[in-house]
Amino acid sequence: MSSAPSSLAGKVQPLGFDAEILAVGFLDATPVFVSADGAAHLAGAEPRAVALHAGTVLEAACDGRRLVTGGDDGRVVELRADGTTRVLAEHKGRWIDRVALGPDGVVAYSAGKTAHVLQPKGEVKTLDVPSTVGGLAFAPKGLRLAVAHYGGVTLWFPNAGAAKPEVFGWKGSHLGVKFSPDGRFLVTIMQEPALHGWRVVDGAHMRMSGYPSRVKSFAFTADGKWLATSGSGEAILWPFQAKDGPMGKEPAMLAPSPTSRVTVVAPHPKDPVVAVGYEDGMVMMARISDGAEILLRVPDADAASAIAWHPSGGAVAFATVGGKGGLLSF
DSSP states (O other): OOOOEEEEEEGEEEEOOSSSSSEEEEEEEEEEEEEESSSSEEOOOOEEEOOOOOOOOEEEOOOOEEEEEETTSSSSEEEEETTTEEEEETTOOOOEEEEEEOOGGOOOETTTTTTEEOOOOOOOOEEEEESSSOOEEOSSSSEEEEETTTEEEEEEEEETTTTEEEEEEEESEEEEEEETTTSSSEEEEESSSEEEEEEEEOOOOEEOOOOSSSSOOEETTTTTEEEESSSSEEHHHHHESTTTTTOOOOOOEEOOOOOEEEEEEEOOOOSSSEEEETTSSOOEEETTOOOOEEEEEEOOSSSSEEEOTTTSSSEEEEEEETTTEEEEEE
């Protein structure tokens, strides 16, 4: 950590909640904080809480217009900026482990070994994979879904019934998956402290290892040049500019801390900047080009759990395991 980073911590609007915050997003201009007790907290001009699940939220996804959650009550719920909710699906006695948002209102979710795709018009499509679904991600173009599971990732076109799903294999448990913004690469986080990737055009492998702990947060920068990850004492950024991705190249390191590990990363939606949260509760904003840092939250031993940018880049919201939140508008 630089000896005296600039600070905007004093300009952050503090927020407080009665439960651990699992996810943060923006619905239009309104920041929304999803808590472990099954509620969403809309922190607008008139703050309010909206019940989503009769139990714990297991995953949430937000695209600026809708927030969709899966819970241990077997429900998939959509929340809009006006506070209205809609149950998209229900599987009694099942857990909805993963959710993902696709184009034109499409939603994917998983229950056990089955991935489901809901389209505003048309029947529900399903795909069974070899093990419990570890992650879901839509390709940036077209309706193609990546389904992570033990042994690799299955790529599936839900609307192409005659097309056989394509499997990208790699031994081990794959617990999250993302496409690069240009769709050329596919990357998963592993049960072990590593990531694995493939070049989509030919399935060429990419191994990203060397972490002291398991990676739980990862995201591509808006331009697709870097993949930012947690799992170390700094944000690790793998280069994806070349046709071979990060193979044969060293990762960059951003916003190092000598005393705490990174828990969550969130690249800015437009600029080469990454917001970084740590186990000790600190939140930093760091510029990729020169490593310049701005402090957003002072460490207090309450681990950062979620960070999200407004889609315009004009605000950032973050929260902790202890239910403390913050909002900064630029």
